[in-house]
Amino acid sequence: xxxxxxxxxxxxxxxxxxxxxGKPARSVDDAVxxxxxxxxxxxxKAQVQIGGRGKAGGIKVAHNQDEARQHAEAILGMxxxxxxxxxxxxxxxxxxxAEYYASVIFDRSAKAPLVMLSTKGxxxxxxVADEDPDAIARLHVDPLVxxxxxxGRRLAFEAGVDGxxxxxxxxxxxxxYDAFIAEDATLVEVNPMIITPDRDVKALDAKxxxxxxxxxxxxxxxxxxxxxxxxxxxxxxKERGLTYVKLDGDIGILGNGAGxxxxxxxxxxxxxxxxANFLDAGGGSKAEAITSAVEVILSNDKVKxxxxxIFGGITRGDEVAKGLIxxxxxxxxxxxxxxxxxxxxxxxxxxxxxxxxxxxxxxxATMDGAAExxxxxxxxxx
Amino acid sequence: MSxxxxxxxxxxxxxxxxxxxxxxxxxxxxxxxxxxxxxxxGKGGQDVDGVPVFDTFHDxxxxxxxxxxxxxxxxxxxxxxxxxxxxxxxxxIVAITEGIPxxxxxxxxxxxxxxxxxxxxxxxxxxxxxxxxxxVGIIPAAFFKQGNVGVVSRSGxxxxxxxxxxxxxxxxxxxxxxxxxxxxPGSDFIxxxxxxxxxxxxxxxxxxxxxxxxxxxxxxxxVAEHVTKPVVAYIxxxxxxxxxxxxxxxxxxxxxxxxxxxxAEALEARGVRVxxxxxxxxxxxxxxxxxxx
Numbered sequence: 001x002x003x004x005x006x007x008x009x010x011x012x013x014x015x016x017x018x019x020x021x022g023k024p025a026r027s028v029d030d031a032v033x034x035x036x037x038x039x040x041x042x043x044x045k046a047q048v049q050i051g052g053r054g055k056a057g058g059i060k061v062a063h064n065q066d067e068a069r070q071h072a073e074a075i076l077g078m079x080x081x082x083x084x085x086x087x088x089x090x091x092x093x094x095x096x097x098a099e100y101y102a103s104v105i106f107d108r109s110a111k112a113p114l115v116m117l118s119t120k121g122x123x124x125x126x127x128v129a130d131e132d133p134d135a136i137a138r139l140h141v142d143p144l145v146x147x148x149x150x151x152g153r154r155l156a157f158e159a160g161v162d163g164x165x166x167x168x169x170x171x172x173x174x175x176x177y178d179a180f181i182a183e184d185a186t187l188v189e190v191n192p193m194i195i196t197p198d199r200d201v202k203a204l205d206a207k208x209x210x211x212x213x214x215x216x217x218x219x220x221x222x223x224x225x226x227x228x229x230x231x232x233x234x235x236x237x238k239e240r241g242l243t244y245v246k247l248d249g250d251i252g253i254l255g256n257g258a259g260x261x262x263x264x265x266x267x268x269x270x271x272x273x274x275x276a277n278f279l280d281a282g283g284g285s286k287a288e289a290i291t292s293a294v295e296v297i298l299s300n301d302k303v304k305x306x307x308x309x310i311f312g313g314i315t316r317g318d319e320v321a322k323g324l325i326x327x328x329x330x331x332x333x334x335x336x337x338x339x340x341x342x343x344x345x346x347x348x349x350x351x352x353x354x355x356x357x358x359x360x361x362x363x364x365a366t367m368d369g370a371a372e373x374x375x376x377x378x379x380x381x382x
Numbered sequence: 383m384s385x386x387x388x389x390x391x392x393x394x395x396x397x398x399x400x401x402x403x404x405x406x407x408x409x410x411x412x413x414x415x416x417x418x419x420x421x422x423x424g425k426g427g428q429d430v431d432g433v434p435v436f437d438t439f440h441d442x443x444x445x446x447x448x449x450x451x452x453x454x455x456x457x458x459x460x461x462x463x464x465x466x467x468x469x470x471x472x473x474x475i476v477a478i479t480e481g482i483p484x485x486x487x488x489x490x491x492x493x494x495x496x497x498x499x500x501x502x503x504x505x506x507x508x509x510x511x512x513x514x515x516x517x518v519g520i521i522p523a524a525f526f527k528q529g530n531v532g533v534v535s536r537s538g539x540x541x542x543x544x545x546x547x548x549x550x551x552x553x554x555x556x557x558x559x560x561x562x563x564x565x566x567p568g569s570d571f572i573x574x575x576x577x578x579x580x581x582x583x584x585x586x587x588x589x590x591x592x593x594x595x596x597x598x599x600x601x602x603x604x605v606a607e608h609v610t611k612p613v614v615a616y617i618x619x620x621x622x623x624x625x626x627x628x629x630x631x632x633x634x635x636x637x638x639x640x641x642x643x644x645x646a647e648a649l650e651a652r653g654v655r656v657x658x659x660x661x662x663x664x665x666x667x668x669x670x671x672x673x674x675x
Binding site: 109144184186211212214217261266267275342366368 | 458481482483485486488489491492495496508520524525535537539541543566592593595596600620622627630631632633642658660661
């Protein structure tokens with residue numbers, strides 16, 4: 001789960017990471033009230049999970065109440081690279097003497113947290129990494145030992161931070177590492193991390209990604225979900241315990257097992273079709289789960305044909321067939337279905353489908369054959 | 383021969399008294415696996431259809447000689463259970479549990495690596511099957527027979543799909559290893575490729591990868607340097623959009639990294655044949671084996 005900037009800053013604050021004080025707002029009036037309370041000059045910041053907010057006009061400084069109102073009106077509802085701004089964060093403006101970059105990343109390749117520090121803050125770090133890789137100091141931390149003071153010193157000296165802030169920058173990194181571990185984050189990034197004219201270190205931005213699998217340890221974080229950014233169909237699927245990712249095409253896909261579903265999308269694409277979604281019904285799906293999944297797939301009105309690709313291990317072919325029959329009974333879909341059933345109880349499943357004699361349901365013996373058939377049917381319906 | 387599990391496997395199941403744990407333990411036993419014990423804290427002294435249950439792994443190892451563990455407990459107890467199994471002297475730990483926090487996996491991985499005593503396969507994996515010898519996990523064994531193709535995969539059902547096409551062509555498997563779809567698998571492709579290279583029964587290796595991470599790229603390097611047997615690969619997720627997790631916690635394209643195209647390219651550059659569909663993988667494997675015969 002990706003946090004909004006202000007959610008990340010509130011999380012930082014809990015771990016002693018200095019951040020400018022601020023308030024979230026969902027309306028212009030709330031934003032103005034927040035600005036009055038914080039005092040001027042303050043910054044009005046669009047809260048969307050995408051980079052380049054400043055360039056898009058989503059971050060503005062307000063020197064008085066009129067400006068705060070103008071900026072809030074302009075930014076709320078603004079579209080930033082496809083995302084609508086529903087929330088603002090109003091914070092006190094900071095004086096900046098230097099802009100650094102700091103992050104802690106879950107490095108799955110090295111199987112250790114990676115801490116990075118650079119004095120080239122305030123710009124796209126991937127660009128810095130491409131153009132001047134030596135400008136970024138990097139250090140892996142043994143997760144069983146944790147972040148030590150020497151890690152902070154090494155990074156600070158190697159990155160070449162101003163000598164008088166070596167210690168506070170190291171301390172900042174230690175706090176970011178604490179937050180990373182304590183909150184089960186997979187990414188904690190601060191860009192820019194600023195040095196003020198008073199030589200204080202502050203996190204001026206916050207990008208935090210939390211591990212969904214660890215959410216049971218952090219019930220407060222689980223409530224932070226940015227529902228406005230979630231796709232309604234993806235949310236519906238999640239509530240039903242299905243793994244669903246919406247895509248751009250018109251062929252609905254259902255399969256069991258993440259790998260097989262990904263592979264099904266690929267095979268459909270190779271056959272000239274465009275998948276409308278990824279849907280993993282999971283292992284051991286019962287008939288109700290299948291019925292429920294069909295509802296989710298068909299809730300996307302772009303879907304013109306649906307492909308079921310099941311290789312049963314724990315999942316049983318007869319349960320899948322029963323679920324589909326039930327779905328036809330309840331939802332009465334009008335789009336064609338292509339069904340490929342293999343594995344556990346596949347014959348029984350195919351027999352049930354043949355007996356039910358559902359309208360618009362074709363069975364295919366192989367994955368490749370099923371993909372070609374569904375593409376043909378979707379094109380015919382287009 | 384085969385790798386990791388065989389007639390000498392003595393399995394102890396953590397979470398054997400749970401619904402799924404019981405079902406699959408007994409299924410593994412029915413297949414012929416020696417399921418010698420189970421562990422459920424507080425249920426020591428009971429049995430599951432004749433399999434004795436112990437409170438701790440230490441008791442189970444001491445009294446039943448278990449050398450392999452299967453972890454079936456819920457995610458919040460899984461890291462603890464893996465570490466307990468290792469502490470008790472278990473040599474091979476197969477973690478089926480899905481949904482373990484990434485930081486738990488990181489700690490477990492590093493602890494096991496530092497101690498160097500136990501091998502972990504999984505978590506979030508379907509287990510290991512050596513057809514005709516032993517099944518540890520949830521792989522539907524009926525679709526596979528004994529043979530000379532080793533399979534290592536990040537995906538369960540995709541493995542069944544490929545194995546089934548091979549079986550239809552008359553080929554069987556030495557061992558099928560599911561390494562799992564999580565960001566920090568206990569064993570990676572290269573660990574398993576190395577075992578297959580050493581296994582006399584295995585004549586060809588199928589590796590089944592997917593988007594996310596760089597395990598396939600590292601496997602490509604490893605194959606070029608250490609594997610003399612033919613390797614055929616499949617990568618799932620060519621159509622996956624960046625930034626979306628495709629079902630497996632580890633299956634996500636981050637920025638320009640972890641794409642299926644990059645992985646396929648890395649493998650092909652190192653002489654590994656990459657099939658574009660599961661069917662094609664099986665066909666390539668069959669043609670290579672046919673040529674070798």
